[in-house]
Amino acid sequence: MQLIPQYKWRNWNDNLACTADLYRPRGLHELREAVRQAGRKGRIRPLGNSCSWSPLVPTRGSLIDLGQLRGMHETSYDGAPAIRVEAGATVRDLVQFTQARGLTLITPTIFQDISVGGAIAVAAHGTGLRTSTMSDEVVAMTLVDARGEVHHLSAADGPLFDAARCSLGALGVVHDVTMRCWPEFHLHVEDRMIAVDDVLGGLPDLLATYEFVELYWFPFTETMWCKLMRRTEEPDAGATLADRLKFAFTYACTFASCNGVLPLLGRVAPELTPAFMQLAPRLSMTPGCAVAPASRAFHYQRAYPRCWDMSYGVPLADAEPAWRRTIGLIEHLARAASFPVNMVVHARFIGPSAALLAPAHGRAICDLEVVTTRSARDADVFYEQWSAEMLAIAGARPHWGKYLLHPRAVRERYPQMDAFLAHRAALDPRGLFLNDWLEDAVFQLRP
Ligand SMILES: Cc1cc2nc3c(=O)[nH]c(=O)nc-3n(C[C@H](O)[C@H](O)[C@H](O)COP(=O)(O)OP(=O)(O)OC[C@H]3O[C@@H](n4cnc5c(N)ncnc54)[C@H](O)[C@@H]3O)c2cc1C
Structure with a gap:
């Protein structure tokens, strides 16, 4: 070793x-x-x-x-396809492996460089109200506890399994997980710009019509980019030359904006942010419809600049007020000549999670994230105020892996926290799998 x-x-x-x-x-x-x-x-x-x-x-x-542990093989669970994957494999490894076998994952993260172990540890997710997080797709796992003992866990282990399916790395080390997969299906994908009020006012209809919904709002614009996906029997027409060129164009524009223009703007001329944002939808997407295999449709984004990203899961019924608070705050700060958000506000919709510490535990959520460049002036002020706005919503819970302020306010938002901590203490009585942040701020184990 x-x-x-x-x-x-x-x-x-x-x-x-x-x-x-x-x-x-x-x-x-x-x-x-x-x-x-x-x-x-x-x-x-x-x-x-x-x-x-x-x-x-x-x-x-x-x-x-876990980076050396990336093996995977096809198996089955309850007669349905599944993949047993070691925790160090990336989401990209897993997507490629499933694609090659005519399978797809449900609710994978869009970004594919994260490890399966890291994704499961925080209940990472894509979008879709009929399913939940990647942790909820896990049907079995192998966990090494603080004594080096091996536990093979599955639904038969009840709440212990639901604790281990989103453990923040505080129960032990996950060696491998078995994840459910689905026979590859096709999605009809619509990319549309819709007026903000129409989207927010019509959210229940949108969510009833489309199985997979993502919303993007570029600050100071009047419309939202809506990515609306539903299953279809239509064949994959394949990408035409025009599609490939459009993709190359939007990729180049997104890459240049996120890595060059926006960081510079944030640093030297933030007051130009509203003007640049008017261009952003045109540079980031082209409206239209397409049919694509799900595993390709879920991974449409390519450019990932270093950035700040905070995200809150709010109960579905609070999705519209949470959006309005977010837009209101960004516009309020702009009136005081402050433009801390220069990338995007993004929403996804996730069904209830069984994992005890998943932000979606026990109820469906709208996951709302605000992304800005690292150089954006007053980003810290914005995130402080936005955290307060989100925490004012009773059921709001932050994403564990994103930028997270006020961890002490989180514990009381998890009715299963004591149950989780009891399993934690049983597997790791000496507290080996803690760090100061988890022990003091999140779990509040020290007075
Ligand atoms: C560009 C970008 C895009 C993202 N997109 C999404 C998204 O679409 N959806 C979403 O939900 N999240 C998203 N995230 C957040 C991401 O899912 C989490 O931060 C995730 O935990 C990162 O995984 P990692 O492999 O880097 O883990 P790390 O950051 O290295 O670790 C995270 C946690 O996992 C634990 N852990 C890691 N491996 C194991 C293991 N084998 N056993 C036990 N514990 C383990 C660690 O101890 C730690 O507590 C994104 C992050 C980035 C940077």
């Missing part, structure tokens, strides 16, 4: 760092040994692809990097 002493770890967005011994196991046996060795020295954090903004990973103990 590879061990890198005093490894200098930084996260994807470069807002977090720590120095820790890094273990790189290559199989279950080495993973158990890594937990035992690291556990003798102090605390342990499992590590995926370091894409989280919140301080889930930084530790004064050791890191166990």
Whole structure:
């Protein structure tokens, strides 16, 4: 097993760092040994692809990097297709593996560079009210506890399994999960610009008509980009040359805007943000309809600049007020000549989750995220005020992996938190799988 002493770890967005011994196991046996060795020295954090903004990973103990564990094979669950995948595989690995076998995942993240272990740990998701998060697609898992013992968990383990399906890496290290898959189906995809009031006023109808809905609002514009997808029997016409050119054009524009123009604007001329935002929809999407296999339709986005991203899941009934509070805040700050949001506000819709600590636990949610460049002036002020606006909604819960302020306000929003902590204490009585942030702010285990 590879061990890198005093490894200098930084996260994807470069807002977090720590120095820790890094273990790189290559199989279950080495993973158990890594937990035992690291556990003798102090605390342990499992590590995926370091894409989280919140301080889930930084530790004064050791890191166990799952990056060498990326194997997968096809299996079945209850007669339906499933994939057993090791936790270090990326969502991209998994998407490619399923695509090649005529299968698709439901609710995968759009961004594919995150690891399966990291996605499950925070109940990551795509969109779709008929299903829920990636954690809810997990039907079995292999978990190594603080003593290095192996647990094979499934629905038969009841609430313990629902604790492990979104554990924030605080129950042990997940070695592999078995995820349900679906025979590939086709989606009819409509990209439309619709007036903001029509979208928000007609949300129930939109959600009843389309199985998969995503909404994008570029600040200071009057319309929303609506990505509306429903299943169809129509054949995949394949991408025409015109489609490929359109895709290349929007990709180039998004890449240049996100990596060049917007960061510069945010730093030197934020007052030009409203004007640039009028162009943003035209540069980011082309209205139209297409038929595509689901696994291709879900992964339409390619350009991912480093950015700030905060996201809250609000009960479905609060989706419209949450949107209006968000738009209202951005416009209110603009009247005071402050333009902290220069990328996009994005909404997805997710069904109730069984995972005890999933933001969607127990009810369907609208996941609303606000994304801005790292250089945007007053982004910290905006996120402070937006957190207050979202926390004023009784059932709102933040995404665990995104930028997260006020973690102490979160515990009381999870009715199953005590049950989760009881399972945690049973598997890890010495608190090896904690860091200071989880222990003090999130779980509030120290007075
Ligand atoms: C550009 C971008 C786009 C994103 N898009 C989406 C999206 O569409 N939907 C969404 O829901 N989220 C999204 N996210 C957030 C992302 O899903 C989470 O931050 C996720 O946890 C990152 O996974 P990771 O592999 O980088 O894990 P890390 O950030 O390395 O770790 C996150 C947590 O997972 C734990 N963990 C990792 N591996 C294991 C394991 N094997 N066993 C136990 N615990 C483990 C860690 O201990 C930590 O607590 C996005 C993030 C980025 C940067």
